[in-house]
Amino acid sequence: MDILRFTTAGSVDDGKSTLIGRLLYDSKSIFEDQMAAMEESSKRRGDAVVNLALLTDGLKAEREQGITIDVAYRYFATPKRKFIIADTPGHIQYTRNMVTGASTANLAIILVDARKGVIEQTKRHSFIADLLRIQHVVVAVNKMDLVGYDEAVYNRIVEDYKAFASRLDNLIDITAIPISALNGDNVVDKSNAMPWYQGPSLLYHLETVYVGGEHNHVDARFPVQWVIRPLSNEWHDFRGYAGRVAGGVFKPGDDVTVLPSGFTTKVREIHTAEGLLEETFAPQSVTMTLATEIDISRGDMIVKANNPPAVTQEIEAMVCWFSQTPMAARGKYILRHTTRETQAVIRDVRYMVDINTLHKVEGVSSLAMNDIGRLALRTAVPLIHDSYRRNRITGSFILIHPGTNETVGAGMIL
Amino acid sequence: MPDYNLSHLDQLEAEAIYVLRETAAQFRKPALLFSGGKDSILMAHLARKAFWPAKVPFPLVHIDTGHNFPETITYRDEYVANLGAELVVGLVQDSIDSGRVVEEKGINASRNKLQTVTLLDTIEANQYDACLGGGRRDEEKARAKERFFSHRDEFGQWDPKNQRPELWNLFNGRKHEGEHFRVFPLSNFTEMDVWLYIQREGIPLPSLYFSHEREVFLRGGSLLAVTDFVTVQPGEAVEKKVVRFRTIGDATCTGAVESAAGTLDAIIDEVAAARQTERGTRSDDKRSETAMEDRKREGYF
Ligand SMILES: Nc1nc2c(ncn2[C@@H]2O[C@H](COP(=O)(O)OP(=O)(O)O)[C@@H](O)[C@H]2O)c(=O)[nH]1
Numbered sequence: 278m279d280i281l282r283f284t285t286a287g288s289v290d291d292g293k294s295t296l297i298g299r300l301l302y303d304s305k306s307i308f309e310d311q312m313a314a315m316e317e318s319s320k321r322r323g324d325a326v327v328n329l330a331l332l333t334d335g336l337k338a339e340r341e342q343g344i345t346i347d348v349a350y351r352y353f354a355t356p357k358r359k360f361i362i363a364d365t366p367g368h369i370q371y372t373r374n375m376v377t378g379a380s381t382a383n384l385a386i387i388l389v390d391a392r393k394g395v396i397e398q399t400k401r402h403s404f405i406a407d408l409l410r411i412q413h414v415v416v417a418v419n420k421m422d423l424v425g426y427d428e429a430v431y432n433r434i435v436e437d438y439k440a441f442a443s444r445l446d447n448l449i450d451i452t453a454i455p456i457s458a459l460n461g462d463n464v465v466d467k468s469n470a471m472p473w474y475q476g477p478s479l480l481y482h483l484e485t486v487y488v489g490g491e492h493n494h495v496d497a498r499f500p501v502q503w504v505i506r507p508l509s510n511e512w513h514d515f516r517g518y519a520g521r522v523a524g525g526v527f528k529p530g531d532d533v534t535v536l537p538s539g540f541t542t543k544v545r546e547i548h549t550a551e552g553l554l555e556e557t558f559a560p561q562s563v564t565m566t567l568a569t570e571i572d573i574s575r576g577d578m579i580v581k582a583n584n585p586p587a588v589t590q591e592i593e594a595m596v597c598w599f600s601q602t603p604m605a606a607r608g609k610y611i612l613r614h615t616t617r618e619t620q621a622v623i624r625d626v627r628y629m630v631d632i633n634t635l636h637k638v639e640g641v642s643s644l645a646m647n648d649i650g651r652l653a654l655r656t657a658v659p660l661i662h663d664s665y666r667r668n669r670i671t672g673s674f675i676l677i678h679p680g681t682n683e684t685v686g687a688g689m690i691l
Numbered sequence: 692m693p694d695y696n697l698s699h700l701d702q703l704e705a706e707a708i709y710v711l712r713e714t715a716a717q718f719r720k721p722a723l724l725f726s727g728g729k730d731s732i733l734m735a736h737l738a739r740k741a742f743w744p745a746k747v748p749f750p751l752v753h754i755d756t757g758h759n760f761p762e763t764i765t766y767r768d769e770y771v772a773n774l775g776a777e778l779v780v781g782l783v784q785d786s787i788d789s790g791r792v793v794e795e796k797g798i799n800a801s802r803n804k805l806q807t808v809t810l811l812d813t814i815e816a817n818q819y820d821a822c823l824g825g826g827r828r829d830e831e832k833a834r835a836k837e838r839f840f841s842h843r844d845e846f847g848q849w850d851p852k853n854q855r856p857e858l859w860n861l862f863n864g865r866k867h868e869g870e871h872f873r874v875f876p877l878s879n880f881t882e883m884d885v886w887l888y889i890q891r892e893g894i895p896l897p898s899l900y901f902s903h904e905r906e907v908f909l910r911g912g913s914l915l916a917v918t919d920f921v922t923v924q925p926g927e928a929v930e931k932k933v934v935r936f937r938t939i940g941d942a943t944c945t946g947a948v949e950s951a952a953g954t955l956d957a958i959i960d961e962v963a964a965a966r967q968t969e970r971g972t973r974s975d976d977k978r979s980e981t982a983m984e985d986r987k988r989e990g991y992f
Pocket residue numbers: 287288289290291292293294295296330419420421422423456457458459460
């Protein structure tokens with residue numbers, strides 16, 4: 278059994294909460310007491326039927342306003358897989374929430390209302406999924422019951438979507454599925470109402486889609502998180518570098534370089550509390566020892582000698598702005614990348630992306646909340662990085678406001 | 692190329708170890724909140740792995756309501772001794788004696804809510820700047836939005852509307868003087884994952900989790916154990932039943948479930964078939980529909 282992490286996107290009332298409620302309900306992940314609490318709430322709000330959407334509306338403030346305002350995580354499992362849903366709202370102003378949810382997802386479900394077809398929001402969500410390099414997209418054409426389960430309606434939407442998606446460069450796997458979240462058609466089981474549809478049900482697709490290629494297993498990267506020195510009698514001279522493999526495969530005897538110093542040595546042993554490993558790969562957490570004693574600390578990176586990442590202070594990146602306070606032109610922020618923290622100055626806004634039209638807007642000097650743009654940054658110490666396209670872990674960073682300590686931006690290195 | 696795919700338990704383990712190491716690295720003085728319940732036991736187990744062969748570089752902190760099942764304390768002391776870690780105990784009784792809190796009255800009186808004050812006082816007295824907790828997002832709806840690194844203001848409060856977004860595996864632990872963090876390495880475990888992992892790792896648990904015979908009575912929909920800390924009211928019938936506990940907390944509000952599950956295998960079968968969330972057996976969450984959220988705002992675990 279492995280894990281599939283997915284995110285859901287759709288505009289308000291497309292049926293996202295109903296769909297998630299249905300997946301949890303049909304996979305028996307709603308418990309009796311949650312069901313009872315939900316019935317109680319539905320009754321108090323005067324809803325006619327039990328509102329499955331209530332299950333995913335977390336906090337009080339939201340329940341009062343009747344909207345979801347943040348990212349919430351839901352869990353369910355089938356005998357084949359464990360699923361983690363990053364449930365993000367579909368409002369225009371919440372681009373940042375979708376970016377957050379998408380950052381850890383392997384797959385995105387994009388909901389389309391069969392009556393409305395592909396709308397601006399659909400394009401916006403697809404653009405974000407693409408930007409965050411989610412490898413699999415499911416276009417769930419919902420509310421098929423309201424269009425008489427009509428094949429022609431569905432086909433037109435799928436064609437529209439594919440025409441638009443051809444302008445995106447990354448969405449490698451697009452699967453469209455006609456569903457009714459309310460009635461359960463094609464959610465868990467194949468529906469009798471749409472005999473013309475030959476593909477899998479949504480859940481079957483989620484259970485079987487291949488996610489083995491999520492991590493980079495080519496470029497060996499090991500950001501050092503913590504130095505382990507037991508200083509005990511038994512482990513007197515032990516000096517281990519603890520971290521989580523961010524890419525590639527390491528084996529004892531491998532020639533490695535330690536960055537940024539550039540010293541080269543060999544991997545001696547790969548430790549875990551259970552014993553030594555013969556190899557390690559992403560995303561394992563291990564402790565490495567090296568053949569020679571070199572001065573290494575948190576923020577350094579151990580890489581294979583024949584395949585180093587870039588080490589530069591000048592960075593070009595796509596950045597999504599998260600804060601209500603707009604980015605200061607030429608502002609200084611704290612930049613956190615792998616296990617390293619440094620200062621960064623915004624040198625230039627190359628362009629901003631109009632996420633409704635996907636057009637580049639030039640001549641802007643700042644980004645406001647939910648804006649996405651390409652920035653040039655300069656860091657105080659070199660970043661040891663790959664492009665986000667090659668490696669999501671060594672290619673991503675966050676920006677932190679030095680005064681408020683808030684996370685104000687998320688960046689993907691080009 | 693070989694299939695470099697990790698099982699779900701291996702992925703969850705690797706993630707939790709990563710979070711534990713980030714906590715050690717980003718904070719000056721972290722502590723691990725240890726209740727003696729299965730989640731905190733699992734977290735301590737992962738902490739041992741994260742820093743092995745060195746010792747766990749932070750103390751285990753137990754906020755003790757004084758209303759414990761004796762089995763919990765015996766287990767705690769043995770466990771901590773085995774781990775070779777430091778144990779710090781914050782006593783709710785001390786908070787009551789010093790007048791920081793007032794004991795609740797009435798038959799449903801519980802020290803569960805008072806713990807929050809003792810916890811915050813213990814954090815302040817020891818100047819802990821990060822407290823590792825065993826909370827999971829599948830436990831309760833207010834927890835579904837919790838971050839791995841959860842920021843608390845100088846009053847220890849959680850503001851659900853103003854949380855830092857958490858992207859990729861980049862955790863922002865920066866804070867101002869007087870503020871602290873709660874860190875939840877087990878965020879992505881479900882109850883089932885916890886049991887499967889405990890089974891896989893062969894982690895010993897307190898005997899309360901396994902079925903045994905005990906005197907219980909029904910109150911407010913929960914089966915409460917007869918202990919020195921609760922007064923059975925007229926009309927409440929005490930019966931001997933074969934029960935076990937799904938969570939272990941304050942003896943005055945932790946309900947038992949009728950169960951014959953005496954082994955991990957049997958418990959896992961039972962969890963797989965369960966139709967009640969584990970917090971459903973805790974009467975403290977039933978006080979109002981958003982009880983958990985309200986306590987979290989005030990700085991509860
Ligand atoms: N007829 C029909 N109604 C649906 C379907 N899915 C959702 N709805 C209804 O659409 C409304 C909005 O759904 P909700 O799940 O709250 O949308 P969200 O805003 O995307 O979370 C509710 O009244 C649902 O009952 C569907 O497949 N068919």
